[in-house]
Amino acid sequence: MLSVNNIDVYYGDIQVIYNLSFTVNKGEIFSLFGRNGAGKTTTLKSCINLVKTTAGKITFEDKDITHMEPHEVCSFGVGFTFQERCVFPMLSVKEHFSLVDRDSFGTRNVNTICNEAAEIFPDIAPLMDRNAGALSGGEAQMLKLAMVFVRRPLPRLMLLDEPSTGLSPENVTRFSEKLRDLKGKVTIVIVEQVIGAAIGITDHYAVIRDGAVIHQDKVSDVKKEEEVVQKLILGHEA
Numbered sequence: 001m002l003s004v005n006n007i008d009v010y011y012g013d014i015q016v017i018y019n020l021s022f023t024v025n026k027g028e029i030f031s032l033f034g035r036n037g038a039g040k041t042t043t044l045k046s047c048i049n050l051v052k053t054t055a056g057k058i059t060f061e062d063k064d065i066t067h068m069e070p071h072e073v074c075s076f077g078v079g080f081t082f083q084e085r086c087v088f089p090m091l092s093v094k095e096h097f098s099l100v101d102r103d104s105f106g107t108r109n110v111n112t113i114c115n116e117a118a119e120i121f122p123d124i125a126p127l128m129d130r131n132a133g134a135l136s137g138g139e140a141q142m143l144k145l146a147m148v149f150v151r152r153p154l155p156r157l158m159l160l161d162e163p164s165t166g167l168s169p170e171n172v173t174r175f176s177e178k179l180r181d182l183k184g185k186v187t188i189v190i191v192e193q194v195i196g197a198a199i200g201i202t203d204h205y206a207v208i209r210d211g212a213v214i215h216q217d218k219v220s221d222v223k224k225e226e227e228v229v230q231k232l233i234l235g236h237e238a
């Protein structure tokens, strides 16, 4: 479904991703783990060409998307959130939801979409008239995530960069349940530094260090796998 093959990425003259490859199967949750600066976000951004690859190939549903414009990749059914705040400060939360999905406004109106967002994150319901610029970090995170999940049709591939950042433990649990419900229907790639937030719902994962994949596996025993990943991130595997 998503196949990243031998990609290299540079920022200016500095190479940060080296010959990196992984494959994500349809309907699964795939996690990319690694410490700060390992290259997780860069890898995710390269999937929609927000950063350019200088070598390698990326395919989505067998289409070569390596050099396509980000909006083109998204129009094929890819949704994403990144760590940047990415909300329009002068627009209200409700106005954000009115931007989500103009194509399906024949069957849904903005109030329906707002209600759907509040089903995912009830904490967002009282914030509908607040300008996004006045949201806390966690509230802005809920808005960004909800904007992906209220799209219709749902994206077939979601790329989520540290989705648990800023969320309360209760909202992390709610959100994990939402992702679990979508297994089999949507393919999800999650970047996380906090392994515990993602490993329990992950099917396959890769660990990145210094811009290269150092380990990939399937999660069969969550506790065992969490220890393996933790050791790899800390560099204690030897």
Ligand code: ATP
Residues within 6 Å of the ligand: 011, 016, 034, 035, 036, 037, 038, 039, 040, 041, 042, 043, 193
């Ligand atoms: P974190 O968990 O801290 O978000 P990460 O694993 O997502 O880290 P990246 O953000 O992909 O790591 O960064 C990989 C490397 O690329 C780091 O050394 C970082 O300093 C560098 N880098 C990231 N963005 C840029 C940029 N815009 N210009 C130059 N270097 C960058």
